Amino acid sequence: MKVVFLEDVPGVANGGEIKNVKLGFARNYLLPKNLATPATAESLQRISSLKKKSDETRSLLTKNMNELSEKLSGQKISIEARSGANGKLFGSVTDAMIASELNNNFGCKLDRKSIQISESIREVGIQEIPINLFQDIHTTINLIVHPVGTDPSEIEKMVAEKQTKENQPEDPDINPSSDQD
Known part of the structure; x- marks a missing residue:
């Protein structure tokens, strides 16, 4: 048709x-x-008038989404979740929860479909979350998932310490692959 x-x-x-x-x-x-x-x-x-109206709407929406992209880019949001001692969540953080938190914190109207996570988040920590705002307009935010009753800054410190330990070079005097007899 x-x-x-x-x-x-x-x-x-x-x-x-x-x-x-x-x-x-x-x-x-x-x-x-x-x-x-x-x-x-x-x-x-009526096509020409429809195209003109549609182009105007699309350009206005593109402008608004570019502004929102700049506003959200690199921002940090935190979500509090119940978790066990090993950092595993009782449940998960979903795209709908992230969209709701963004809408509450920044006054935007994002749909859960614009949050581009492959699967629900099930661990405490910091995640980089890609967001598709409109056609070719994308941005990323940092999501801090922290246990109930803790401060999000504690998770940031823990992740920073873990990264510095991973980035430190190993002791050059120890060479396990040498076979000297």
Whole structure:
């Protein structure tokens, strides 16, 4: 079925475009949500105004998301979670929890789908979280997952100490691979 898109549909088409889509997709999703209309002679004449409106909306959204990207880039947020003595969480930190925390702290309206973690976080520590704000606009934040009743700065110190221990060179006098007899 040929339709004219009224709004941007991520991964499908931008507003003002004409595309062939499957009949079920058009009937069950695009048409009821007013994201597209059937491509009739009348709707084809309105395309130029739709494209202009869609381009204006997209440019405004791009501008807003660039500003948000600059605001969020490199920021630290902390989430408190119950954990055992070994640092394993009782449960996990999900993308929805991260989005909610960002929305509360920075006053933005991010969806959980924009948080790009491959799987839920199940350990105490610091994670770098990639965020896809809009089409080609990406940023990263640092997430500090800390046990209930502890300060996030304690986790930062612990991670920093662990990294310095890993980065220290081994003692050069010890050479286990030498076979001198």
